[in-house]
Amino acid sequence: xxxxxxxxxxxxxxxxxxxxxxxxxxxxxxxxxxxxxxxxxxxxxxxxxxxxxxxxxxxxxxxxxxxxxxxxxxxxxxxxxxxxxxxxxxxxxxxxxxxxxxxxxxxxxxxxxxxxxxxxxxxxxxxxxxxxxxxxxxxxxxxxxxxxxxxxxxxxxxxxxxxxxxxxxxxxxxxxxxxxxxxxxxxxxxxxxxxxxxxxx
Amino acid sequence: xxxxxxxxxxxxxxxxxxxxxxxxxxxxxxxxxxxxxxxxxxxxxxxxxxxxxxxxxxxxxxxxxxxxxxxxxxxxxxxxxxxxxxxxxxxxxxxxxxxxxxxxxxxxxxxxxxxxxxxxxxxxxxxxxxxxxxxxxxxxxxxxxxxxxxxxxxxxxxxxxxxxxxxxxxxxxxxxxxxxxxxxxxxxxxxxxxxxxxxxx
Numbered sequence: 232x233x234x235x236x237x238x239x240x241x242x243x244x245x246x247x248x249x250x251x252x253x254x255x256x257x258x259x260x261x262x263x264x265x266x267x268x269x270x271x272x273x274x275x276x277x278x279x280x281x282x283x284x285x286x287x288x289x290x291x292x293x294x295x296x297x298x299x300x301x302x303x304x305x306x307x308x309x310x311x312x313x314x315x316x317x318x319x320x321x322x323x324x325x326x327x328x329x330x331x332x333x334x335x336x337x338x339x340x341x342x343x344x345x346x347x348x349x350x351x352x353x354x355x356x357x358x359x360x361x362x363x364x365x366x367x368x369x370x371x372x373x374x375x376x377x378x379x380x381x382x383x384x385x386x387x388x389x390x391x392x393x394x395x396x397x398x399x400x401x402x403x404x405x406x407x408x409x410x411x412x413x414x415x416x417x418x419x420x421x422x423x424x425x426x427x428x429x430x431x432x
Numbered sequence: 433x434x435x436x437x438x439x440x441x442x443x444x445x446x447x448x449x450x451x452x453x454x455x456x457x458x459x460x461x462x463x464x465x466x467x468x469x470x471x472x473x474x475x476x477x478x479x480x481x482x483x484x485x486x487x488x489x490x491x492x493x494x495x496x497x498x499x500x501x502x503x504x505x506x507x508x509x510x511x512x513x514x515x516x517x518x519x520x521x522x523x524x525x526x527x528x529x530x531x532x533x534x535x536x537x538x539x540x541x542x543x544x545x546x547x548x549x550x551x552x553x554x555x556x557x558x559x560x561x562x563x564x565x566x567x568x569x570x571x572x573x574x575x576x577x578x579x580x581x582x583x584x585x586x587x588x589x590x591x592x593x594x595x596x597x598x599x600x601x602x603x604x605x606x607x608x609x610x611x612x613x614x615x616x617x618x619x620x621x622x623x624x625x626x627x628x629x630x631x632x633x
Binding site for chain 1: 481491493494496497500501504508598601602603613614615616617619620623
């Protein structure tokens, strides 16, 4: 017997992923839905669409709107927000580290700390010192995990997860999957959870 | 003294505009917010972003997702939906006609009929016969209104409204304005209404 569950696909550089990373655990618990955390990289996914940068940078009106929308939504959800001095930041190292936290279960708390560093504290999450400090704060062996993050096996695992995102039809983050059903955007988090519950009967 | 109000910017060819055209009047009435209907054209707005077609056609994964998302949302809102055999349809004539319905007040009902024709009945809303039949159904003088739609003054009025959309920072539809605050997408309709209420005290 398996209960309702959703896959949560997110990227540490993604502004709307920030909102979902902060919101998903409490909402999923209330809904009785298990969450599989799936960090991946938007860069290759965007490249396949012909974008070599965030669409929020390529299309300035979209970017201006996004930052205002994000500030309003952070306010609505009572989340801290500070405009990052650099966007998008490089989420590669954080994603490689996060992948190692899925089985032992610290991926959720690690992901929240990294997102807060990026979107509330204006820290460079692409810097190994910043990521290491977050791991140490969580009582995890920072040096060991940073070294394990850049092994060939772990690099390949993240590359495969990113390829899988494109294969599953994803084109942005955050995305959610409930069974074969794809939901895109922080706005669809509640709908994805409801779908997973209904699908599980 | 003026009560709360929002501007509702929409395009007849736009799939997510369909959802908002069908939903806005009841929601705004319940919220005590007046609605100013602002039909405009996405074509010139998209061209300014470098797109010569709907982004849902330019980026196939976005398009595939959008149609599934739209079907799910129509279901959620209990709205009829049939996949159009042509997308995007030409919304120019309907927008020109709609503009004439703003002052006399038939713009809302006319807009709902045109949207249903496009997204629930798979009819060609670019065809003057289809638009004329909708006007006649509403008891309006179809021939007279179709002729007035293509006068230079009316064409210019729609062109100016479309230019104004870009000036106001819009890059898609539906969009909503509450005071100087811009909201984009059917997902933000409720937030825009709440903002208008708060802003009006």
